[in-house]
Amino acid sequence: MTNEVEAGETGRTGPDTGAPSGPPTGRAPAATVEFRHVSKRYDPGAKGPGAVNDLSMFVPAGRICVLVGPSGCGKTTSLKMVNRLIEPTSGQILIDGRDVMQEEATTLRRRIGYVIQQTGLFPHLTIGANVAVVPGLLGWSPERRRQRTDELLSLVGLEPARYRDRYPAQLSGGERQRVGVARALAADPPLMLMDEPFGAVDPIVRERLQNEFLRLQEELAKTILFVTHDIDEAIKMGNLVAVMQTGGLLAQFAPPDEILANPASEFVARFVGTDRGLKRLSLARVGELEPIPPVVARAGEPVALVRPRMVDSRFGYVLLVDDESKPIGWIEFGGVPRDGSLDPALAVPASPLVSRETTLKDALSMMLDADVQAAIVVDRQGRVAGLITVDSVIERLREDRAHEDRVIAAPEAAPAVAR
Ligand SMILES: Nc1ncnc2c1ncn2[C@@H]1O[C@H](COP(=O)(O)OP(=O)(O)OP(=O)(O)O)[C@@H](O)[C@H]1O
Ligand SMILES: [Mg+2]
Incomplete structure (x- = not known):
């Protein structure tokens, strides 16, 4: 089964050089993700907007796309439709151009890393066993699983010898979050879904996990869909930011600087806050x-x-x-x-x-x-x-402000909302 997936990846990303034999080495290619007019209604009979409404966006390979918005705006629902934990009512989701509905759900999920809201570690399994869940399902040998587990625990800053045999309840919140990230990375998936991965920790640990993760991503260059309700986190982590609003609507889809400089609507402007200028300073460099x-x-x-x-x-x-x-x-x-x-x-x-x-x-x-x-x-x-x-x-702040004033005076000058 592993080879089937790998052969598929190789075929889509370059000339067909044949399926690699044995365990994959080096970096797995990153995938593209596209939402095409995706809607989800949990209760098809109900009136009013569904959980997700006509969502369209394209995420290039190797980029972090952050879905941000208030509670209940459909972020988790959007993520879960990518790995088919939830099926869309209409529209399509394509990974590397292929409709997710055309692939068997379990096969699909094994090549999509998933960090769920509240980490979701199995409490009765050790940390090592938690990280090795997907490699186990993929039939890796115990030796290879063990090697991969240790490599990943080190990667996320947890010393394998100290952590691999403990249980989730014996870890701090921040440590559990790291294990969640390690587990999602286990089978080197070309796509990661991360639902508020750093949600349950204090601001200082959170900042550290964010920085570590960004450093890791420089090496891994995965395609990542990352959910948060925190606009500061979205601006920091995202190459692209999708701002969603209640009713499952995409309010704006753009790089973070663009969202701050040209909020597409009153809602986005209010959501990013009145200190947009100061926030932009954190994106600009000397x-x-x-x-x-x-x-x-x-x-x-x-x-x-x-x-x-x-x-x-x-x-x-x-x-x-x-x-x-x-x-x-x-x-x-x-x-x-x-x-x-x-x-x-x-x-x-x-x-x-x-x-x-x-x-x-x-x-x-x-x-x-x-x-x-x-x-x-x-x-x-x-x-x-x-x-x-x-x-x-x-x-520099003043120049930004003058630019914003021009946009507010002539809203039609603001760029189109999303692709
Ligand atoms: N299984 C379900 N059945 C019915 N309605 C659901 C279900 N899951 C979610 N919803 C509803 O769909 C909407 C979107 O929920 P979703 O979990 O996607 O929001 P979210 O943006 O992730 O919110 P949060 O920030 O609180 O996690 C909400 O109104 C929610 O009540
Ligand atoms: Mg959610």
Whole structure:
């Protein structure tokens, strides 16, 4: 059965090179998922909207698509239709172009990882046995199951020797969530469904699990449908965000920045909140701002050479650097001696260092914490690449706001809701 699935995957994603023999090695290809006019009514006789209404969206391979919306808007129902725990009333769901209804449900489920709301570990099975459920169903040898279980427990940060023989009740909430993720990954599925996978833990553990998972995804590059009711989590985790509203309606389907910049409706705007500008700062990086060139001087450089560079600087400080262009500290223009050379002892090391990859939210927070106006942008070698200032970040917020005002004044300028 394994080979059948693998052969199918190979055939769809590239030239047919024949089914691989033996256990799969390397990374399983990621799948595409498409909803085509999918609706679900639990009670076909009832009036009013069903649980899911005419949902259409396409998720490319290797991307995380987050379904977000208030309780009861149809998120779990949408997920469960993908692995046929629930069947749609109308419409189609295609995985790699193939209608899920045309595949046997159990075969389908074995190649879709599923992390259910409230982790859903089997309480009477050990952690190891929980992780190995699908490999067991796929008929893997005990040795191979054991190997895979240990590999996955390590991957999610649980030391196999300490955890594999315990029972779910002997784990913390955060640890159980990790086991849930490990179990869903067990058979290396090309598609993962995750229903509020980090829902049941406190905000600090949640943040850590999110970061670990994003790091893991950089390696795994799975296609993931991820459900949450938390808009901040959606923005952080999603390459694409599907905002759903009560009545199972898709209110907007777009990358997170687009949702924040151009909410497609009043509902989306209210759902993402009034701090859209600040949220966007967590998506923007320092590298997107034009760096401000500081007046740079080398330690020991004669003042006579530095003064001409100070003439048309807006920023009243000299940035002193060492021979490798790494920052030493600031000397206020007023503190620059009349002659002689620039002594490192005159410099105050005040500014936080940021890289082009630092988010604007973090950079702003570092500057506010240090109570300074500027942060020094350094490259990978730690050399000065420029400055960003509190003002330049605020300016960026203003530009976003001006853009939003234009959209609100002319709503037809907002892009179409979903594909
Ligand atoms: N088995 C069922 N039978 C009848 N109605 C159901 C069933 N499961 C869900 N519903 C209804 O369908 C709607 C969507 O439910 P669903 O579980 O998909 O919501 P959700 O967005 O996942 O909510 P939550 O954030 O609370 O988990 C709700 O009105 C719910 O009451
Ligand atoms: Mg749900």
